Amino acid sequence: MGTHVGGYSSENSTMLFHTWPFAIFLLIVLPVFFALRKTRLWLPWLTVASYFFYGWWNPYYLFLVLYSTVLDFSLVALMDHCPHGGQKVDVRARLTRLRFEDRVLKFAFVGATSAAAGILGLALAGPKTLRPTMAALGVLVLLMALGALLSSRRIWLLISLVNNLALLLFFKYARFVVENLNAVFASHVALKLPDPSTLMPFGFEYLLPVGISFFTFQSLSYTIDFYLGNVQRERNFLRFATFVCFFPQLMAGPIERARHLLPQFRQFPPIRLQNFTDGASLFLVGLFKKLALANYLSFYVERMYDNPKAHGAAALILATAAFGWQIFFDFSGYTDMARGVAKLMGFHLILNFNNPYLATGLGDFWSRWHISLSTWFRDYVYIPLGGNKHGTFNMYRNLFIVFLISGIWHGAAWTFFIWGTLHALGVMITRELERSAFYRTCVPRLMKQLGVFVFVSFAWIFFRAESLNDALLIVQRIFTAAWHDPQIPALMLGLVALVWLYEFLYESRLRNVLQTDFVRVGAAVFMVLYLCLCGSGGGTFIYFQF
Amino acid sequence: MSSPKTIEISETPFVNEVRLNARHWAAVFVILAIILVATPRLWKRLERFQTGPDYRIPYALSKDYWLYQRRLQRIAPTNVVVLGDSVVWGEYVLPEGTLSHFLQSGQPAMFVNGGVNGLFPLALEGLVRYYGGPLRGRKVIVHCNALWMSSPKADLRTEKEERFNHAELVPQFFPRIPCYKADLNHRLSAVVERNFPFSQWVTHLQVTCFGQKSILNWTLEEDGSDPPHYPNAYKNPFAQIRFAIPPEPADDPERGPRSPRHKPWSTTGTSGSPGEGTTRFEWVDLDESLQWAAFQRLVKLLESRDNDVFVLIGPFNEHIMAEENRPAFRRLRDGIVGWLAKNHVPYIVPATLPSALYADASHPLTEGYQRLAGELWSAAQFRDWLKRTRTAR
Numbered sequence: 020m021g022t023h024v025g026g027y028s029s030e031n032s033t034m035l036f037h038t039w040p041f042a043i044f045l046l047i048v049l050p051v052f053f054a055l056r057k058t059r060l061w062l063p064w065l066t067v068a069s070y071f072f073y074g075w076w077n078p079y080y081l082f083l084v085l086y087s088t089v090l091d092f093s094l095v096a097l098m099d100h101c102p103h104g105g106q107k108v109d110v111r112a113r114l115t116r117l118r119f120e121d122r123v124l125k126f127a128f129v130g131a132t133s134a135a136a137g138i139l140g141l142a143l144a145g146p147k148t149l150r151p152t153m154a155a156l157g158v159l160v161l162l163m164a165l166g167a168l169l170s171s172r173r174i175w176l177l178i179s180l181v182n183n184l185a186l187l188l189f190f191k192y193a194r195f196v197v198e199n200l201n202a203v204f205a206s207h208v209a210l211k212l213p214d215p216s217t218l219m220p221f222g223f224e225y226l227l228p229v230g231i232s233f234f235t236f237q238s239l240s241y242t243i244d245f246y247l248g249n250v251q252r253e254r255n256f257l258r259f260a261t262f263v264c265f266f267p268q269l270m271a272g273p274i275e276r277a278r279h280l281l282p283q284f285r286q287f288p289p290i291r292l293q294n295f296t297d298g299a300s301l302f303l304v305g306l307f308k309k310l311a312l313a314n315y316l317s318f319y320v321e322r323m324y325d326n327p328k329a330h331g332a333a334a335l336i337l338a339t340a341a342f343g344w345q346i347f348f349d350f351s352g353y354t355d356m357a358r359g360v361a362k363l364m365g366f367h368l369i370l371n372f373n374n375p376y377l378a379t380g381l382g383d384f385w386s387r388w389h390i391s392l393s394t395w396f397r398d399y400v401y402i403p404l405g406g407n408k409h410g411t412f413n414m415y416r417n418l419f420i421v422f423l424i425s426g427i428w429h430g431a432a433w434t435f436f437i438w439g440t441l442h443a444l445g446v447m448i449t450r451e452l453e454r455s456a457f458y459r460t461c462v463p464r465l466m467k468q469l470g471v472f473v474f475v476s477f478a479w480i481f482f483r484a485e486s487l488n489d490a491l492l493i494v495q496r497i498f499t500a501a502w503h504d505p506q507i508p509a510l511m512l513g514l515v516a517l518v519w520l521y522e523f524l525y526e527s528r529l530r531n532v533l534q535t536d537f538v539r540v541g542a543a544v545f546m547v548l549y550l551c552l553c554g555s556g557g558g559t560f561i562y563f564q565f
Numbered sequence: 566m567s568s569p570k571t572i573e574i575s576e577t578p579f580v581n582e583v584r585l586n587a588r589h590w591a592a593v594f595v596i597l598a599i600i601l602v603a604t605p606r607l608w609k610r611l612e613r614f615q616t617g618p619d620y621r622i623p624y625a626l627s628k629d630y631w632l633y634q635r636r637l638q639r640i641a642p643t644n645v646v647v648l649g650d651s652v653v654w655g656e657y658v659l660p661e662g663t664l665s666h667f668l669q670s671g672q673p674a675m676f677v678n679g680g681v682n683g684l685f686p687l688a689l690e691g692l693v694r695y696y697g698g699p700l701r702g703r704k705v706i707v708h709c710n711a712l713w714m715s716s717p718k719a720d721l722r723t724e725k726e727e728r729f730n731h732a733e734l735v736p737q738f739f740p741r742i743p744c745y746k747a748d749l750n751h752r753l754s755a756v757v758e759r760n761f762p763f764s765q766w767v768t769h770l771q772v773t774c775f776g777q778k779s780i781l782n783w784t785l786e787e788d789g790s791d792p793p794h795y796p797n798a799y800k801n802p803f804a805q806i807r808f809a810i811p812p813e814p815a816d817d818p819e820r821g822p823r824s825p826r827h828k829p830w831s832t833t834g835t836s837g838s839p840g841e842g843t844t845r846f847e848w849v850d851l852d853e854s855l856q857w858a859a860f861q862r863l864v865k866l867l868e869s870r871d872n873d874v875f876v877l878i879g880p881f882n883e884h885i886m887a888e889e890n891r892p893a894f895r896r897l898r899d900g901i902v903g904w905l906a907k908n909h910v911p912y913i914v915p916a917t918l919p920s921a922l923y924a925d926a927s928h929p930l931t932e933g934y935q936r937l938a939g940e941l942w943s944a945a946q947f948r949d950w951l952k953r954t955r956t957a958r
Contacts, residue, residue, distance in 0.1 A: 039753030292587055297577055300585045315781045322785075322793075329792060362577050373580045506798040508784035525581055533582035536592075542583050543593045548600065552767055553780045 034075045036302075036356040037309055044072065045360065052364060056287045065261050065284075065364075072266035073230070080228040087186065088263045091179055091238045092256055095245045097166065098175040099252045100124050108170055121170070128167035135160040151218040155185065172246060179242040183235040189215060190227050195431030230270040232428060236395055238263050241277040243399055250278045258284045265366075267357040271350070273371040273391035280366070288365025298362035300543075305355030307546040311553060312514060313348035316341045319507060324483055327493045331503035335493055341507070342483045343476045344515050347375065350389070374522045376475075379467040380449040381442065384475060392428070396421045419443045429482070434490055438481040445474050605766040609635060613809040618669065619660040621678040623813040628731065629772040630696045631765035632810065633681065637699035645951070646679040646700060648689065649708030649877075653680030655934070657924040659821035660813065662931035667938030676706075683730030685713045686859040687721065687742065691734030693863060695759040704873045704951070707864065711881045712927040713856040714897060715846040720856050721745065722849065733758065742855060774805045822931055829921035829930065830882060841920065844885045848893040851900040864910055875950045876905055876912040880937065881927055884920035911950045915940045 034040045048068045055061040074081045100123045119125035135157055142153035159182060166174035188196075193215035204210045216225035241262070244250040253259045262281050268274075288294075323330050323338030330338075351372035358368045371390050378384035385393045401421045407414040419440075426439015449471075452458045484490035524533055532538065585593065614632075616639060626632055640646065647653050647665045655663035655678070665678040679700075681692065686709075693700065717723050721735075727744040735742055737752035747755075758764045775783040783805070786797050821827055831841065851857050867874045878901055886894060898914065905912045915937055922933030929937060941947045 033748060033750065038750040039757065040749045043753070296586050296590055297579075297584060299590065300583055301577070301579075304581060304583050318782070318785050358577060367577045370578045370580065503792075506795040508781075508795075508798045509800075510781070510784050510802060521581070530582070536589065539583060539585055540589050540592045540596070543585055543589070544596050544600075546583075547593070547597055551601075551763060552770075 034072060036353065036360065037306055040075075044068075045363075049363060053290065056290070061287055062255075062257050062261060062284060065265070066257050069261060069264040069266040069269060073264055073269055076229050077226070079223060083186065083228055083231070084234055084264055085260075087183065087235060087238050088260050089256075090182055091242050091263075092253070092259045094175045094179045095242055095252050096254075097123070097127055097163075098172045098242075098245060101166075101170045101172045101175065103172070108168075119167075124167045124170055128164055131160050131164035131167060135164055148222055149220050152220040176242060176246045179239060183239045187231060187235055189218075190225075190231055192427075192431040194225075233272045233274055234263055234269060236274050236392075240274070240395065240399065241281075244277055250276075250281070253277070253281055265361070267360040267366075268368055271353050271357075272389075273354055273357070273369050274395050275368060275391070279369060283366050290365060294362055294365045298359045298364075300359070301355045301362060302359030303543060303546055305352040305357075305359060307550060308348040308352030308355065311546070311549050312518070313345050313352055315511060315514070315553075316345035316348065319511060320345055320483070324485070324489070324493070327489060327496055330496075330500075331505070332497050332500040333502045334505035334507070335497050335500070337505045337507050339480055339483075339493070339497070340472075340476050341511070341515075343376070343472070343479050344518075346479065346482075347372070347388075374526065376472050376519065377468055377522055377526050378471045379464055380453055381445040381471060381474065382449060382453075384471055385442075385446065392425070396425055400424060415447050418446055422446065433487045434481040434484055437487070437490070438478050441474075441478040441481065445478070601763040605631070605762045608766060608769075611808050614639070615810070615812065617660075619663065619666045619678065621654055621660055621663065621665075621813070622681055623811065624682050624819075625777070625811070626772055627682045628733075628777065629769050630692065630734070631762070631769040632773070633692065634696040634699065634765075637679070637697065640677050640699070640703075642703070644675055644677050645704040645706060646677045647706045647708065648679045648693065650680060650684040650689065650710055650713075651682045652710055652927055652929070653678065653708045654682045654684075655680070655820070656682065656928045657820055657824070657827045658931045658934065659817065662821065662934060664929075664934045664938055667935045668941065670938065670942055679705075680708075681731075684734075685710075685719075685721075685729075685731075686856040686863065687736065688731035688734040690859040690863040690866065691736070691759075692731075694866060695734070700867070700870065700872060702871045704875070705867055706875045706877055707860075707867070709860055709876055709878045709901060710927050711879060711894065711897060711901075714849050714851070714854050715926070717847060717849055718744075720849045720854050722853070722855055736859075740855065740858065770806070773810060774807065775802070827924065827930060830885065830923040830925055831920040841884055842887055844890075844926070845887045846890050846894065848890070848897050851897055857901070861904065864905075864908070868910075873950070873953075874910055875947065876910055877941070878902065878912060878914045879927075880915045880917050880929075882920065882923040882925070883917045884923070885926050911946055913941060913944050913947055915944075 034044060048064075052061055052064055052068075055064055070081055070085075073084060100121045119128065138153050138160055139157040142150050142157050145153055159178060162174065162178050162181070165171075166178060197212045197215060201211055204212075214225075219225050241250065241253075241259070245252060253262070258281065261284055262275070262277060265275075265280065320338050320342045323334055324342070327335060354368075354371040358371075361368045369391055373387040373390065375384055375387040378387050401417050404417040404420060405413055406417060422439045422443035423436070424439070426435045426437070426442070429435045429438070480493050481487075481490045484493060521533070524530060614635060616636065620636070622629070622633055622636060637646070645668075647668070653664060660666065660678070663678055663680075665676040665680075668676040681689075684692065689707075713719050718727065721727065721729065721742050721744050723744045725744060726746040729745075732745065732747060733755040735745060737747075737755050758768065771777060771779055771783075776786070778786065780802050784797050784800070784802060785795065788794050788796050818824060819826060864874055864876070878898065881894070881898075883891065883894070902912065902914060918929055918933045918936060922930055922936060924930050
């Protein structure tokens with residue numbers, strides 16, 4: 020799907036929530052964590068466990084997460100030494116006599132300037148394999164020197180943004196950009212950009228570090244929130260490092276905010292029986308979603324999407340709908356397990372999915388689907404762009420930009436670009452529809468829900484297809500191919516129908532039926548037995564590649 | 566600077582009602598414990614399992630170790646179990662053409678075919694260790710097949726990954742098997758299954774009712790036609806459960822004198838396969854052999870379980886071997902014999918059969934088994950071993 024997924028290509032390096040290695044990991048981490056509750060060591064233990072968890076996938080990428088953490092921690096510390104608002108700075112005095120009002124900034128300026136000289140020297144005359152990395156680092160350190168010189172909070176924020184987005188751009192999008200530019204250049208100029216893999220230091224393999232989109236966004240939210248005055252500076256590095264790499268949510272979110280998660284690491288969480296029962300409940304539901312539902316659906320989807328030419332319209336429609344459920348079960352299953360594991364330790368992670376296929380509009384859908392990402396884009400892109408404050412046109416422009424970025428966030432391919440565009444259009448259309456009294460009052464809720472599901476499923480075609488050509492072929496065949504027997508397993512249909520029915524009941528007046536002891540215990544017993552009898556062992560999570 | 570906004574750390578929200586309290590979880594544990602413990606036991610009573618005197622675990626059920634254990638539980642205390650790989654099981658022959666059948670020799674149902682197709686010493690050790698509990702205290706004949714030491718690859722000592730049968734039975738961590746590259750999760754799953762009867766029963770269900778597939782994969786099974794057809798898509802999986810162990814096919818076209826595979830090895834030379842004296846084996850050093858070490862552990866394990874062990878070595882098809890290979894083979898065989906003698910384990914090294922009585926390097930044909938059984942019966946050490954009581958050892 021778009022990008023080559025790295026870091027977990029080797030079968031030996033997988034530690035997923037639904038595997039035995041993770042069970043053993045947790046069986047070691049949890050008791051030690053509780054045993055250390057009366058000491059100061061519980062936090063370092065959590066940090067070590069988180070780094071071990073991430074390093075298990077690919078130890079080399081530990082450097083990356085550590086680098087990102089150290090840099091953002093330092094940048095916020097330096098930002099804290101800069102005055103709020105504008106302040107006149109005597110640049111000449113600072114440059115000629117090193118006269119700084121703040122010793123930390125003076126130290127930062129001297130340090131960054133000297134480091135920049137050394138690093139740029141390496142970029143010019145160092146080992147060839149190191150030169151590109153050193154050049155990029157040199158520019159960043161020069162910017163840091165400038166930040167110290169001008170005592171500018173804005174420049175520190177800019178460095179954090181540039182650094183985190185550059186990491187994302189390089190590892191996730193560079194190849195896509197280079198390939199597309201080379202394709203354009205090929206017909207116009209005699210220029211060929213080198214493959215990004217040639218820029219890797221020491222010849223390291225060019226792979227997408229698992230979870231990079233999540234931990235960079237999480238780390239970035241801290242610097243932005245500090246800049247905006249929404250969060251206090253965290254002075255304990257271990258606490259901040261744990262916030263960035265907290266193992267339950269490191270790989271695929273939910274993307275936590277500093278003001279929600281960081282305070283939880285200030286003291287050992289209270290040990291309550293409810294943490295265990297709630298954590299186990301969340302984990303069981305997540306496990307069931309992943310192993311019993313997502314993996315099962317994936318077989319059917321894969322079969323159809325791998326060879327769309329061989330299948331008729333009905334099969335492709337059902338496979339597309341099945342993918343909608345697959346990705347929901349897969350991603351929300353991961354999130355449930357992440358929240359469950361965190362809860363076992365007494366930590367609360369935010370809700371990331373809220374029965375999205377019961378949404379009555381596209382806006383409603385995005386307030387239920389991948390909530391932590393939606394709110395991230397709302398707070399750090401949509402609102403800074405002006406949100407809905409400057410008229411309808413600007414609001415729709417802002418929405419369009421947000422959904423376009425959201426699409427590209429998911430992967431470096433034109434299919435994700437189209438997926439984002441479709442959702443932008445969908446949100447605009449439903450917003451307009453919702454303005455009309457007829458739509459609001461006369462169209463039945465169920466019809467709106469089905470409409471959203473059909474639209475979202477249609478958009479998933481572009482998300483799931485291997486290439487743009489495949490996506491277009493699937494769309495074409497859905498409308499033109501014959502209606503053969505789709506041969507979808509009845510058991511699969513039954514399971515999805517059961518889940519959908521459960522969700523409908525949950526949001527209906529009959530919810531109290533689901534709250535009875537009999538249904539709760541029965542559901543848990545059913546899920547465990549079903550997992551024992553039918554669980555399909557492996558399979559990584561779809562969202563690990565983003 | 567205005568004080569930063571903080572959000573209250575609220576309770577973990579749920580978006581479903583599967584939120585169990587301690588009382589609920591206690592109920593779930595009790596119900597599950599009852600189901601998980603009772604189901605395999607109850608299943609043994611409900612499922613028909615018919616075994617005759619020459620019964621062997623059908624080829625298609627080779628990986629059903631739960632069934633193997635059940636099979637051993639049904640054997641009378643006086644019976645002698647013959648353990649081994651496909652040589653004991655009878656790769657080219659019908660149940661009535663195996664070694665255990667010809668060993669009966671007027672003593673019906675005394676010898677039991679405990680062979681499993683596709684086994685090798687490393688896996689046989691695992692089979693006996695984890696599923697062979699019911700063998701405790703019995704007389705056991707263990708077949709030692711030198712084929713598994715005929716090359717580093719057969720000995721599973723090569724570093725290149727090899728896929729082999731019964732990987733769930735081999736040691737998952739120690740001793741290390743270099744060519745076994747399963748991921749940690751797979752290895753741990755194998756360890757869990759060995760110790761969790763319900764999981765073994767689930768595998769049994771998959772093997773006997775769902776063509777060795779998980780129930781979900783069974784619903785997705787493809788019949789290989791073009792355009793693709795999925796025959797089980799609309800079938801009810803529960804209807805597959807028939808409470809009866811499928812028997813071995815009555816007229817197995819792959820085995821028995823009427824099968825095209827049941828032909829003397831010496832004639833295969835003309836069809837392109839190596840002929841008389843042409844195969845060069847890379848016999849491994851016995852001291853370094855993983856398979857031999859597993860065989861030694863197996864014998865010790867059986868003895869520790871109060872089994873009376875008799876080892877049958879070969880007979881390997883020496884006709885197939887290149888002349889320069891034979892000294893190395895004999896040194897290996899002598900090494901095996903030396904260890905057995907040193908450890909006071911009764912054994913026999915039957916003479917090599919005529920080449921026409923082999924199907925390949927180690928599997929005899931029906932007549933070969935018959936002759937082998939005859940040789941065993943004529944050997945005093947075998948008869949003495951059979952006669953002796955356990956205390957006489």
